[in-house]
Amino acid sequence: MWKSWKTVIIRPYTAHPATILSKKPESRTSTAIVWFRRDLRLTDNPALQAALARHERIVPVFVADFAAEASWAPGAASRWWLHHSLVRLENAFAGRGNALLIRRGASLAELRRLIAETGAEAVYWNRLYEPALIERDRVVKAALREDGIIAQSFRAALWHEPWNLKTAAGEPYRVFTPFWRKLVGELPPLQIHAAPARIKGLSGKVAGLSPDALELLPKLDWDTGFYARWRPGEDGALHALDNFVRGGLGHYTDGRNLPARRDTTGLSPHLHFGEISPQQIRAAIVRRAGGIARLEADGEQVLRELGWREFAHHLLFHFPQTPEHPLQTKFADMPWRPAKSRAADLAAWQRGRTGIPIVDAGMRELWTTGWMHNRVRMIVASFLTKNLLIPWQDGARWFWDTLLDADLANNTLGWQWTAGCGADAAPYFRIFNPLLQAEKFDADGAYLRQWLPELATLPADALRAPWLARPEVLNRGGIRLGTDYPAPIVDLAASRKRALAAYATIKSA
Structure with a gap:
């Protein structure tokens, strides 16, 4: 199994198979909106790559639409991370000749407003899997298509869509081990899109908010310890991954159970906010561990833990009542x-x-x-x-x-x-x-x-x-x-x- 995991780095502007759409490619003078949510990265971002492959101008936008998440809007700690991740993403776009727009309000209304302001013909985004957001995105996609806008979503946060893997009886899995066996036998090809060097935007300025305007940071000083421990953003995620594969990976199987040691990946917040993809983690582990038996065993344990993350999303999709009610x-x-x-x-x-x-x-x-x-x-x-x-x-x-x-x-x-x-x-x-x-x-x-x-x-x-x-x-x-x-x-x-x-x-x- 291990030696079959090959890594392919795809350079910017080369279309990943997942980004190929059924429609004829748009004119290279067209404009597309990339709707960022919890995919706050430029590397290995299918929605961004689709827009770059099909359009000349890109309008990146983040819409703060916490009401759509109903009773599971981000908590206080998550908002702290989101603030700093948005700042880093702003800087990343600025360094590539573009600007991240930040809006606040209902997603569909803000996207329609932005389409009217920019003349965009298409909106691309990467999927989320919480029950309320699945429904919100379904409504958005249907409404935009009714408006004559290309609306396309992509898989970016998981190895497989939660609805794809089923038991022999066609039922969702309830036990991890058979789920993992199915998942690991059908891992997608290791193709990683590099972050683009330049991202052309609009010539005119479009109004947006600053991260500060979203008021995500706590008003009381209880977050002091966060700054010493964490570095939100895509660069921070890549730094944490590099530290792990050079250090904790070598004794992960045993060390991950010892709380006084730093042998865990430290990537869970980065994964949640999409600053890094599971494919990137897998690629780094394969690259570091290939051919070294000890590292391969630890690497497979890391990937198994990522499998639990996939299993969690599988369960949430099939049993959307479980955040509030017991499955049994x-x-x-x-x-x-x-x-x-x-x-x-x-x-x-x-x-x-x-x-x-x-x-x-x-x-x-x-x-x-x-x-x-x-x-x-x-x-x-x-x-x-x-x-x-x-x-x-x-x-x-x-x-x-x-x-x-x-x-x-x-x-x-x-x-x-x-x-x-x-x-x-x-x-x-x-x-x-x-x-x-x-x-x-x-x-x-x-x-x-x-x-x-x-x-x-x-x-x-x-x-x-x-x-x-x-x-x-x-x-x-x-x-x-x-x-x-x-x-x-x-x-x-x-x-x-x-x-x-x-x-x-x-x-x-």
Whole structure:
């Protein structure tokens, strides 16, 4: 399988097969609008390449149309990233002799207005897959075609469209392993379009907004930690990819589970905003790992993780109710704790004040950096849904607002998997033991010490469970439990039994 993955770099202005349209090519004096959404890159951008191949002038536009995303409009952290990514994309177009337009309002109305202002004959865009946006784009495409405008969309964010891969019975997949086998056997050719050197625009100026005018940045200074950790934009994505293939790739299979190490790709926000494509990641891994057995094994693990991303979009497309409702309908009757009785515990979980160090470390990492290590995401999600018996939807909403890589498909899959109510889910009786998880994946306590400085003087075993430490150990570390650091808000053993009892009420339904 590995050696069949060949990389082809296609130079600018050469049409990718996916960009070939059924209609006769337009006159080279024509104008096309490229509607940017979450495809904020110039490299390997099918909609842009189609426009360049068929038209002389390009009008790139981003329309801030958050109302169309209904209850899943970008959260606060995602808006921070979007602001900085738009600034970088503006600069990229300016360096190529063009200008990114930014508009705000309903997409169809703004596109029609821009068509009238520019005389554009065509609008191209890359597809999004959230249920509300699929419907919005369907309406836009139909309306523009009714207006006599060429309207064409392309696959740019995934290896396969979510509707393409089906079981032998013609049904959507619900289990990852057979889905992955099907996907990996039908990966598209590795053809990467280079970013164009020049992009001709209109001779006259068309009015647009600045990124600042969208007011995406927070009014309170809680985003300080983002700047030290992240570099939004296409250049930042390529830099992160290069760092990974030269570093973390070599020990990804094991290192990806160790939260104190930087062996993950660091690409999830870049992927969500389309600053890099999965094809580019695949090409870089193939180029770096080809012929080196150790790197090939780690590279295949990375691609498998990208396969989970494809699986998440597959599920969201076929089961659009799942961001709000469990895929396994029996879980609708799960006896969660009443809202009033769980409010204080939910707040403690959100603030990283549960008294369970690995949980608190993860929640503080999230608040500070806009990201959380995937292993820790599973731990904090299990603790919320099982030890605290709080609905997974409450956790999904918090992640949606605080994660820079908040993605509806991935977020839904992750939370339903951990809660046990989704496709290919962890069994309901699988309850992560946060103490054993910390011992296994943060043995020396480096991750806990980074995010819980008030406990940093404790030895590793006491650091993982300070309430079990001998009083002299706490005294020697200068720790007053309940003052310097909270006592646990729940007994782990008792809450595990409570969770199993709750799950037992629905398991036979």
